[in-house]
Every structure is written in C-alpha cells, then in structure tokens.
Amino acid sequence: MKTHGSAVWSGGIKDGKGAISTQSGAIKDHPYGFASRFEGKPGTNPEELIGAAHAGCFTMALSLILGEAGLTAEQMNTKAEVTLDKLDDGYAITAVHLMLEAKIPGADDARFQELAGKAKANCPVSKLLNANITLDAKLV
Numbered sequence: 001m002k003t004h005g006s007a008v009w010s011g012g013i014k015d016g017k018g019a020i021s022t023q024s025g026a027i028k029d030h031p032y033g034f035a036s037r038f039e040g041k042p043g044t045n046p047e048e049l050i051g052a053a054h055a056g057c058f059t060m061a062l063s064l065i066l067g068e069a070g071l072t073a074e075q076m077n078t079k080a081e082v083t084l085d086k087l088d089d090g091y092a093i094t095a096v097h098l099m100l101e102a103k104i105p106g107a108d109d110a111r112f113q114e115l116a117g118k119a120k121a122n123c124p125v126s127k128l129l130n131a132n133i134t135l136d137a138k139l140v
Contacts (some may be wrong), residue, residue, distance in 0.1 A: 001017045002021050003024075003025045003118060004022075005020065005021065005022050005023065005027075005041050006020070006022075006023075007021075007023050007032075008021065008045070009018050009054070012036075013034055013136075014034045014065040016033060016034070017031065018031070018032050018033055019031055020032055020046075020049070021045060026043075026051075030043070031043045031044070031051075031056070032045055033043045047082040047084050047093065048082070048094065050080075050096075050125075050129075051079075051080040051096070053059075053081070053125055054080040054082070054096055054098070054123075054125045054126070054129070055078040055079060055080040055098070056078075057123040057124055057125035057126070058078055058080070058098055058100075058119055058120060058123045058125070058126065059076050059078045059100070059119075059123075060101055060123070061114065061119040061122060061123035062076065062119035062123075063076070063134065064079045064119075065115050065118055065119050066104065066107075066115060069111070069115055071103045071104055071105075071106060071107050072104070072105070073102055073103065073117075074103040074104065075101040075102070075103045075139075076100060076101070076103075076104075077100070077101045077102070078098060078099065078100045079098070079099045080096055080098050080099075081096065081097040082096050082099075083095040083096070083115040083130060083131075084093075093115045093129065093131050094129075094131055094132065095131050095133070095134070096126075096129060096131050096133045096134075097133075097134045097135075097136070098120060098133065098134065098136070098137075099135075099136050100116060100135065100136070100137045100138065101138045101140050102116075102137070102138070102139055102140065103139075103140050104139060106124075107139060109139050112137065112139045113124075113137055115134065116135060116137040120133060
C-alpha cells in the first residue's frame with residue numbers, strides 16, 4: 001500500500017508561504033509557513049500533522065490489539081504531543097508523548113497498560129519515528 005502527501009513552497013524560509021495537501025483530499029492546500037511552525041500563528045505545520053498521524057495510528061493499533069485480547073473500546077481519545085528541538089546540527093523531532101483516555105468495558109488497568117504499551121511500540125508511525133515516545137494511558 002502506498003499513499004502520499006504533498007507540499008508546495010514559494011519564497012524564503014521566513015517570508016515564504018506553503019501549502020500542504022493529502023492524497024485523499026482530507027487536507028487540501030492548507031497553508032503553512034515559518035510563522036505557523038515557529039511562532040504559533042494560524043496555519044498548520046509538519047509536527048502537528050505527525051502528531052495527528054501518530055495519534056490515529058496508535059489508537060487504531062490499540063483497537064486491533066484489544067480485539068485480539070477479546071476487548072472492545074467504547075471510546076478512546078488520544079493526543080500526541082510532538083517536541084521539535086533545535087540541536088547543534090539543526091532541528092529534530094526528539095519526542096512524542098501519547099496521552100490516552102479510554103473506556104473499555106471489562107478491562108483491568110494492568111492488562112490495559114500492557115496492551116497500550118504494545119500498541120505504542122508496534123504501530124507503524126511509532127516504528128517510523130526516531131524519537132523518545134512516551135505514553136500516559138488512563139482507563140476511565
């Protein structure tokens with residue numbers, strides 16, 4: 001399976017402007033630039049898109065793992081906080097912190113933590129990232 005995202009850019013790093021799109025059209029020509037990435041201005045940035053992708057991938061992987069354990073989530077809410085740090089040789093995504101709240105009938109906390117940890121380690125986006133990935137999983 002292959003899919004793609006794309007970006008266009010015009011101008012310099014600080015005064016330039018870009019747009020990001022996805023193959024599906026879920027994101028189409030969404031603006032991004034220096035100000036949205038580093039100054040908190042409106043627009044998107046690659047890190048928040050990676051966060052959304054990681055949250056979605058992890059949550060879907062956990063759904064599979066729960067099913068294999070005979071459990072079904074009533075609801076799971078995941079946030080992925082992505083850290084972009086300036087290093088000596090440029091910028092790097094150094095960490096992703098996954099925060100999960102889940103309502104899973106019949107699950108006990110010990111088993112839930114084990115299964116959530118397995119999903120964190122094995123979802124395809126976790127495997128892609130060369131970052132410290134941490135998890136706070138809360139059964140509600």
